[in-house]
Amino acid sequence: MADKSYALEIRTPEKLVFEEQVSSVTAPGVEGNFQILADHIPFLTILTTGVINIQTxxxxxxxxxxxxxxxxxxxxVTALLDTAEWSDEIDVERAKASRNRAKERLTSRAGDIDEIRAEAALKRALIRIKISSL
Structure with a gap:
């Protein structure tokens, strides 16, 4: 672990999720995952659905x-997130049910199905299932 640290603050519209000194954070950007270490240059980006890994x-x-x-x-470093769930807070059965519903919507190809929303729901469910085992 690096000797240097920096302040990381993570917020959602509802609450302060995390505020602590960290040595590294890796997050899902629109052009791929990126890592922030101490003394990083100023930086602003959009995050996508994925996993944020924090080294405290x-x-x-x-x-x-x-x-x-x-x-x-x-x-x-500040992350303003739409949603945030720690790995130990995830209800795996609920995430699996969400995954199954999204898969059903995508395979049914009914005319009234919003494919973009169904794909986003599937991706969120898969991420939640993935990190629940970490």
Whole structure:
């Protein structure tokens, strides 16, 4: 683990999810995953559905998100997320049911199905299932 640390703040519209010193964070950007270490240059990007991996002084933590904004400015890192769920908060059975519903919608190809929403729901469910085992 790196000796240097920086302040990471993660928020959703509902609450402050995380605020702590960290040594590294890896997040899902629109052009792929990226990693932020201490002393990173100013940076602003859009996050997509995926896993945010955080290295704290006490160990690693994983968080599922459905997207948001990510900013590095003046040695402080802020993530403003649409949704955030820690791996130990995920209801695996509910995530599997969501996955199955999304798959059914996509395979039915009924005219009234919004494929983009169904694909997004499937991706969210798969991410939630993936990190629940971390």
């Amino acid at each position: 002084m006490d160990g690693d933590r994983s968080l599922a998100t459905s997207g948001g904004l990510f900013e590095v400015l003046s040695g402080r």
